[in-house]
Amino acid sequence: MVSTVLKDHIADRCKQYWLLARFDRPIGTLILLWPSLWALWVASNGKPDIRVLTVICLGVILMRAAGCVINDYADRDFDPHVERTKQRPIAAGKVSPKEALWVFVALCLSAFALVLLLNIYTILLSFVAAFLAASYPFMKRYTQLPQAYLGIAFGWAVPMAFSAQTNSIPLLAWVMYCAVVLWALVYDTMYAMIDKDDDLKIGVKSTAILFGAYDRHIMAVLQIIIIGLLTSVGQMAHLGAAYYTGLVVAAGLSVYQQKLIFNRHKALCFKAFLNNNYFGMVVFLGLMIDYLLH
Template identity: 40%
Template structure:
């Protein structure tokens, strides 16, 4: 596929945060999805939940800030890595054909240099963590690197994304408590189910293009049962989270604290228009607020136990 010069630069680089940057930097900012912070928020929340549920500890607020920087850097690095791996596929999909690597606005060498710089920021964050949390964070690199290939070999790449995007929970808890136990594993399992649910919503946007180019997704696997599948994953997530919170404080406060999150996820499912790409994107993005609701639940339970 070839591009006319006037077609190569997407509208998103002509306005907003990216549009305010020098022209030479805009393709790199797009490569990092600098104008789409939703991914960084979704990567951040499980770690913040774990720190809050663990009771914050003496470094709680500092940890939350470091985890926020780490989530931004590693999500940005993940986007660059994903585009390096998928640059040929991206040229064949309407929604992604103007991405900087796919359109040739960023060279492969430039993408690798940006990836190295972002990983350096991640290393700085890593060095702020206690030893066990450092080891757990380092262990995430292998599944992160493997993720872009999952859509080529399984109908459920969203499950692998769940493993990756929920990993911060396994970092946040030992950063406060110094150990990994059943409570954080339950929190992590719930986060995985949540990710599968919301990323299935996201994948609804690309069902036709994915089918044409041979990319697999849970949205394609579920077909007409997508809404029921998403509801099921959200229900599983709530069950795991209730169990995690109950282990910290075994009383009815747990269910009350989780109620806003349950209502929000239920609203997503009920209002979802599976054949409307704009609506699917809006429902997906609303999970940033869902993450905040879950954080407040963990904070209430963790700091009053």
């Protein structure tokens, strides 16, 4: 009897921690993973070191999960008042804030253990990554640009991938980093448009609120800049037709996303956010095919 109760308790804890880390919603992991793969493929000329590739991919999974956990911890007083988030484990009272902090620490330590398999340069950069991941959730209290800060945090996978593969961070890497920062700003603004009404009520800041009636226009300009920066990456890396074909498709997806958010319907804004997974994927496919054809 005691054994059954204990097993049920452990199973429930595992389930709640799984939900807390958003392992049931891989979209965030995929959107973070694509730029990491862009960077690794360019840094390695299409032939990434298997150990580096494995560590970067697993690190992305763990740090995205850690980011979700600390985000819910930071928003524990806000989430119960937002329709989309009120059933999250902490907001629903199924996981205590103290438990969440332990889960966050465990995920970060696991990611750090992986990074120890890489060079010193990348290990040092991992401390910046951890700081960005831990501090991002609190930015919505102090700045109207938390989505830009998310971009800075998510994009940090780019210089880390270059440093892990080549032990250096060339100018090309920083151009790609800027593209990723702006890309995250765009897709997270689409996401923030869903919660705009609730955020206004509870006093949470976001670019969706800051941009106001010009949200679509500003995002359109940013999307053009992103394609421009990625084009510059292609020129600097001497990439060919397959890569640029991927960028053309990515530009088409950006136009489609603009169509989805045109009337700012919440369901369509969420669909536009999800569509960014395909944006990241087609850029990577263009890269991969281009290097295979070389």
